[in-house]
Amino acid sequence: MKKHVSLILILGIILTGTLSIGLGSVSVPLEQLFSMSTAPDYIKTIIYEIRLPRIIMALLIGMMLSSSGVVVQAVFQNPLADPYIIGIAASATFGAVIAYVFQLPDIFYGVLAFLSCLISTFVIFKLSNRNGKVDITTLLIVGIAVSSFIGAFTSFAMYLIGEESFKITMWLMGYLGGATWTKVALLFVPLVFSLIFFYLQRNQLDALLSGDEEANSLGVDVHTLKAKVLTVSALVVAFSVAFSGMIGFV
Template structure:
C-alpha cells in the first residue's frame, strides 16, 4: 500500500486523546490532580473553564477540516476552503454588525446567520437552470467575499470605540467559550457524519461532474448538500471562535499526502488532524501565548507550512 490510512487514523486518535488530557491539565494556573475533586476553585477551573474550551477547540478544528475537505472535492480545486465562497466574510460581517449595533448581543447567532446567509446568496447567484457550474460558484464566492469585506471595513471605520473588540474577534479565539457554546458545537459531529456518508460520492465527484453523473451520482443534489453542510459547519465554527484561517485549507492537504485521496479515509484523518492542530494552537496561546488570538498562530504557522507543501509537491 502506498498510503497508511488505518494506522494514521489510529495514531491521530491516540494523539488527540492524550493531547486533550494534557491540554486540560495545563494552563496559567497549575492545578494539582489531587485537588480537583476537593477544591471548588480547582474543580471550576478544570470543568468550567478548561474542559469546554478544549472540547470547543477540538470540535471547531474538526468542523473546519471537514468543510475544507468537502469544498476542495466539490471545487476540484486544492485552494478551496469554506471561506472561499464567502462563508467566513458573511460570518464576520454578522458578528461585527452585532458588536457595532447591539453591543455584541446575540453575536454567535448573527455570525452563524451571516455565514449561512452568504453561502445561500452565492448559491442563488451562481445557479443557472437548476445547475451550479463550479467555476461560476467559485468566482461568485470570491466576488461576494470582497463585497462583504468592503461592508465589514465600512462598519469598522464607523465603529468608533468598539473597533478594538472587532479586531480581536476577527482574529479568532476561544477565550469566551463556555458550556453553552459546546452544546451548540455538538451539531458539528452530526454535520461531519452526514458529509461522511457521502464520502464515496465525493470521491467520484472529484473526477468531474459529468463522470460523476455517468457513475450514478446525483451531482447537483450532492453539491447542495456539501455546500450547505459545509456552510453550517463553518458557520458554527465562526460563531464560536471567530474567523480562524488555514485549518480548513491545510489539514486536507496534509492528510491527503499521508492517507491518499480516498475520502472515506481522508475525512476521519483530516477531522482528527484539524482538531489536534487547533487544540495545540489554543493550548499554546492559553499557556505561553498570553491569550493572543489563536487565528494569528494558525496563520503564522500554517502559511509557511502550506508553502512548504506546495514546493514539495511541485518538485515531484
C-alpha cells in the same frame, strides 16, 4: 499507513489537550490533573468550568471547519478550494459582525452568518462554473475578490463599532475565552447533523471526484448534490465562525 497517521494525530490531540489543561495564569500540577478528588475547589472550577469547555470548543470548531473544507474540495474538485481561500468564511464573519453592529439577539449571529455564507457560496460557485465544470483559476480569483470585498465591509463595521472593535479582533484571532458547556452543547448539534449528512453522501461525493460526467453516468444528480452539500457546508462554516463570534461578544 493512513490508520497509523490517524492514530498519531488522535494521540497528539489528546496529549496537547491534556497539557493545555495545566497551562495558564494558574498552573495546575500534573499530579492534581490525575487526582482531581484531592484537588482544591478553585482548581476544579478552573479545569471543569473554564479550560475544558475551551478545549472542547476548539476541537468542535476544528472538526466543523475541516469537514466542510474536505466537502468543498470535493464539490469544486480541487484541493486548493477551502472555506477561507474562496471567501466563504469571510462571508460568515461579515454576517455575524452585522448582527453585532445592530445589537441583534444572539440567534441572529448564526442566522445572518448562514445567509451571508450561503449567498456567497452559490455566487462563487456560479461565477467559477464554466460549461458545467469549475475553473480553478476563476475560482481562486473570484474567491479572493469576494473575500477582499466582504473584508472591506467588515473593516468598516469595525470602524463603526469604535473602541469595542477589539472584541472582533480577538474573535478573528480565534478567541474562545467565553466558552461554556451550554455553548459546547449547542455547537454539538450542527456538528453531528453535518457529519451524518456528509457520511450518507460519501459514495456520491466519491463519484463526484471522478468528474461531473462520470458521476452522472453513475446515476448521481450532480447539480442537486452540489446544491445540498454546499448548503450544509455553508451552515457548518456559519455556525463555527459565527458561534465563536458569539463567544467573543457575549
